[in-house]
Amino acid sequence: MSNTLDPLSAIRCSKDDEYKHKSDPENLEENMKSGVLRKAKNVSSKFRSSLRNKIKRKNDTGICNIEDMHEIQDHKAVDAFRQALVMDSLLPTRFDDYHVMLRFLKARKFNINKAKIMWANMLEWRKNFGADTIMEVTNVDRFVKYQVQEFEKSLAIRFPACSVAANKHIDTSTTILDVQGLNLMSLTGPVVEFIKVVQKVDNDNYPETLSRMFIINAGPGFRMIWNVVKPILDPETTSKIQVLGSNYQRKLLEVIDGSELPEFFGGCCTCAIEGGCLRSDKGPWKDQNLLKMTPTAEVHHVQTASISDNDGT
Structure with a gap:
């Protein structure tokens, strides 16, 4: 008779041995520790889940649901x-x-x-x-004051300094207005009101100070805005405005030297020392020696102090 067990008997013996091993008094302590650890793990898991769900429910009332631990x-x-x-x-x-x-x-x-x-x-x-x-939208009055402040700086400081540097009288400016992303939804009531007020202030008090204006990156949305805004503007002013799309670089370089045109507009100026062209106030008016040569240097000095005092408006 063979001593070899059949497969089914082998499985039964293996199960019996495993059961005896687990029931062995010598392993009782180890089994108890394992049971405690399993229970602690389950409690910890339930607590984490409860805390996570609590935070999750709180955030359900908001715009998005962020699971936070x-x-x-x-x-x-x-x-x-x-x-x-x-x-x-x-x-x-x-x-x-x-x-x-x-x-x-x-x-x-x-x-x-x-x-x-x-x-x-x-x-x-x-x-x-x-x-x-600080993040609220300011009012029309403050926008208009800022606009007037910039006009006063140009009349008292910038134009005279440019005149000395160019050796000819200069009293007009070229403006570049980037309208990328604007559409008809941007044309709110306060915006229309601001345009009307500034238009009147400019025409009544600072006439003929605009040489030309380039409106760039004008997409279909802005052109709809332009059709609404254009009738509000003075016809003489609109004749000086060119509305351009995304291929505007060549047109700008026809009238502005590349060294004076910001790099992001197709020129080569970076104003690296000043932290970029958007932060810079680059121009001949920054040359104090040149400012002393302007016809009304004392007035410029007084006006500069006055403008500085109003920077917070």
């Missing part, structure tokens, strides 16, 4: 910090945000008292600086 210690610290802020009436609704509070805690090494002082100083600074309203 908070570290337990961070969550406790933020909760304590939040309560401290509420007690001292230092928690405006717009700043009742977990991550904002966490940033301040991290900045002060999770010292709640120091973080609260930092937080209170932040709120005071925002109030004094006007940070809460």
Whole structure:
């Protein structure tokens, strides 16, 4: 008789041995530890899931649903910090945000008292600086004042300096207006009102100061705007305006030297020292020696100080 077990018997023996091994008293302690670890793992998993779901439900009321996972210690610290802020009436609704509070805690090494002082100083600074309203659209009056300020700078400083540099009288300017992305939806009531007011101010008080204007990157959307705006403008003004599409570079270089035209408009000027052409006020009026040669140098000095005082308007 063969001692070889059939496959089914072998499987049964293997199962019996496994059962005996697991039931062995010597392994009881190890089995108990494993059971505790499994239970702890399950509890931890359920807690993380609960916390994740709680945050997820809170965000369901917003525009997008962001699944956010908070570290337990961070969550406790933020909760304590939040309560401290509420007690001292230092928690405006717009700043009742977990991550904002966490940033301040991290900045002060999770010292709640120091973080609260930092937080209170932040709120005071925002109030004094006007940070809460800095992103609001300004009003027409401030836009018009800025426009007038630029005209005054040109009349008192820029035109005289350019006249000396070119050795001929200069009292007009060339303007480039990039309208990429504008469409009919951009033509809101305040925009139309601004155009009307500035048009009247320019025509009544600063006549014949525009030599030419190039409106570039004008797509189909802007051309619809132009059809609405053009009748509002003075016919003499519109005759000086050229509306161009995306292939405008050649036209600009016909009237503006490439060294004076910003690189992003097809020229070679970068104003690298000034941080780029958009930040630069490049021109002969920056030459103090040249300014002294202008016919009304003393007036220029007084006007410059006056304009500087109004920069905040």
